[in-house]
Amino acid sequence: MQFENLNNMTDKKKPLILITNDDGFRARGIRTLTEYLKEVADIVVFAPDQPQSGMSSAITSINPLRYFLYKEEESVTTYICNGTPVDCVKLAMNVLERKPDMVFSGINHGSNAAISVIYSGTMGAAIEGAIFGIPSVGISLCDFDMEADFSYTGIIATKIAEKVLKEGLPKGVCLNVNVPKGEVKGIQITSQTRGKWINEYFRSKDAAQRDVFWLRGNFDNWEVDNSETDEWALTNGYAAVVPVKIDMTDYETMAKLKHWEEVEVSEQ
């Protein structure tokens, strides 16, 4: 299957992949991703100069953005930027001479499955790639251990990059890939699990004995038995691939609300 936004790469030796993340350019996840993907493509890393976790699709508008060439190696050029993950993709697309054939964001340290896609800076960058019409993927390893082994996720990233570079992706769609800890049985194409985070704050005191609140929590899965969901795949040892749309319209509800058009809104 071929999708229409597949770049014509016949005149280039190797495709170009733009890599970014939300943990910052120093993170082990992005270094692993770069090591693996440079085997299948030329790489431009354009990543935040500091951690930007939970930044979603935030953009910087009041302050100026800067970027610097950090390192040039064979098939890998690294830039660092003082913005969010989305800023990195936007600015890279505006300043890079060669248009990337693909955007790859990650490897995130921790899950971005289910509703976490909404808060994820990793996925913010992948969504931004899709807004630019470039086949884009965000990838996360569901292991919070500081010593987590990213290498296996690197292999899965390579397989997915090869697939996407060959087949493209539909316009306006990117992929949210989450990889379970330990051995992976295979890939499952799934939906975003319905549910929400609960027990969201840990309350403690500051030095002046005032209340402060720290985000934490655990995911309450509302469809534990649905084997078509990303959480089910992860629990059962599969990497979950969710196709994510940039059009957030609920067309079904549009029809249901049509009668609102009768509401009179003229100034009293």
Added chain:
Amino acid sequence: MQFENLNNMTDKKKPLILITNDDGFRARGIRTLTEYLKEVADIVVFAPDQPQSGMSSAITSINPLRYFLYKEEESVTTYICNGTPVDCVKLAMNVLERKPDMVFSGINHGSNAAISVIYSGTMGAAIEGAIFGIPSVGISLCDFDMEADFSYTGIIATKIAEKVLKEGLPKGVCLNVNVPKGEVKGIQITSQTRGKWINEYFRSKDAAQRDVFWLRGNFDNWEVDNSETDEWALTNGYAAVVPVKIDMTDYETMAKLKHWEEVEVSEQ
């Protein structure tokens, strides 16, 4: 029509609306919204203590959150919080004794139509309300003038609040309301216009003559002739109401990618 997440309000005199925004608690938009909505509900304002434009669904995880009671007036209690719009909704839902019947975010100073829904802190808060299962609305006035008149948008907000409090909204769906400048002919229920921002950066120099980049741009509408879109409604003098889903899964693409499940991912 009644939707299932409509709270039972028969035992209360007035419903409770949680108001937040992304321009901060001092902004004229949130003060106008509060003035209008206090006529139909008790109000808790729980808003950022400073501007949080373009924050999307960003959450604060590394630093602690704080909130303070700022003011108590008849039917309006105002708290301020050092977090993002989503932090405000999350924290309010975790600390308030009475669960709101509705979340209303805005009035934003400037459009959040089309793809801007993705970057909008105003909409981040409304989406968070929907994650909590509460009927939620984000509202914006498409007028960047510092002297913009928010009062007419306040009237539209009141009409929409009355509709939503009476009918509820489907689970997992919130509303993105954008109001055009000037006279408004009515409300249209629309989709999110396809397109993207272009000419996104203004390049200038800092004091050390280094390049700095400032976000700007204009929206390139890819479906100018589609009268079902929010940009069409706004251009033609209507307030645009887009139902926004929190499930970002593209179910159509799921089917198309099913053959990927054959990919072998075992470690070499």
